[in-house]
Amino acid sequence: MRQPEPAAAAIPDALLAFQVPAAPRYRDDAAGKPGAEPRAVLAPRTTDDCALILRGLQAAGLRAAVQGGRTGLSGGARVRPGEIVLSTEKLLAPPVIDPIAATLAAGAGTALETAQMVAREAGLFLAADLGARGSATLGGMAATNAGGPLALRYGTFRQQVLGLEAVLADGSVVRRMGGLAKDNSGLDLSQLLIGSEGTLGIITRLVLRLHPAPLARRVAFCALASVEAALALLPILRAGLGPSLQACELMVDPLLTEACAERGLRQPFSSPAALLIEVTDPADGERFETVLGKALADGYISDAVLSASEADCRAFWALREGCSHYLIDNAGPITSLDLSLPIAAIARFLPEAEAICAGRARPLVFGHLGDGNLHYILAGKPDHALVGEIFALTAAHGGAITAEHGIGQDKVEWLPLCREADEIRAMARLKAALDPGWILNDGRVFTRYEGEC
Secondary structure, three states: OOOOOOOOOOOOHHHHHHEEOOOHHHHOOOOOOOOOOOOOEEOOOOHHHHHHHHHHHHHHOOOEEEEOOOOOOOOOOOOOOOOEEEEOOOOOOOOEEEOOOOEEEEEOOOEHHHHHHHHHHOOEEOOOOOOOOOOOEHHHHHHHOOOOOOHHHHOOHHHHEEEEEEEEOOOOEEEEOOOOOOOOOOOOHHHHHOOOOOOOEEEEEEEEEOEEOOOOOEEEEEEEOOHHHHHHHHHHHHHHHHHHEEEEEEEEOOHHHHHHHHHOOOOOOOOOEEEEEEEOOHHHHHHHHHHHHHHHHOOOOOEEEEOOOHHHHHHHHHHHHHHHHHHHHOOOOEEEEEEEOOHHHHHHHHHHHHHHHOOOOEEEEEEEHHHOEEEEEEEOOOOHHHHHHHHHHHHHOOOEOOOOOOOOOOOHHHHHHOOOHHHHHHHHHHHHHHOOOOOEOOOOOOOHHHHOO
């Protein structure tokens, strides 16, 4: 039986030099549930600062909630009683481009949008994007292995990281900042830390892979009669467009209609489903038109508009991103479920999920069709049991209960739906080995009980 927690120790004086005012924003992430008041907020500026803080917390037996840009939706950054916030927001080592290796090195607190701009100014391209690009930080994106619309072509954030620097719970430092494209000299601790949600260590700096900047892009906004039509169209797009296919975003009505009406956006058409398709090879413009024309003639698409300028591209993406902003700002109480499904199962999953929701919540759906990531939104009063039923249905179709935002605190109880008990125990043993005091993000992803199994 686990022993009661001892009374909280005093914060060592040496750590208070890193203290910043404990503003309300530090209590939670974008999930919006109220967190506890942190005992303090500590914001190191360097890796050495972070190591000093963690050694002090470890010696005093104090627990920390690790925070980046706080844009997650799983409660990972939500403060638990007695925790100190360890914020990475001041880990702002200036971004440095290596134009020969095509890499970018930057501090973990650097905003994605800043890194994108620095890469663009160097004539290169950072293959990661999110709607929260102005707030999401590189360290947080690595810690959660963030995805986004570009994962279809470039993979998740894990594929963009060539190396990192991180501080483990005992203050020891892992430095893999060489940026080597190939390095098989031992275990890859960088990849172990990516996606660990701050439970194994704190990422302080990163080296990211960059790509040649796209010379141009074209975007099509397509009306479809059904989600089934979107799924049938996807292999046609892959075959016809090849590697120039960069994004394939699904919106299921009534979400698009409601978002456009609320945000004053002009909706090109009304249809049961819509697909935003982006290609980036300007030489493929004619091929893009040919593929879309054939899909229209064959009945996969019922209507389409194709960009003629970069302004058109931005306008079409505003429709897609408007769905996210509408849900956050105007849709009332919502529960955002970040589901990963086998792409072929989506058409079966949606009507079954809608039947489960009947009379309990109104589902609003959009997502990254090309990688099977559905943002399944339950509009209405939070219903814990309903969430569990949707997660169980997801697992029954071979899916996972999170694609991008991680387990955090909010999904811990449902992790066994998509991970076997032996896997969870193995993860917890890794946690216990690297953080025997369980001071980093305790209560996220798994519990210390599992580490004691």
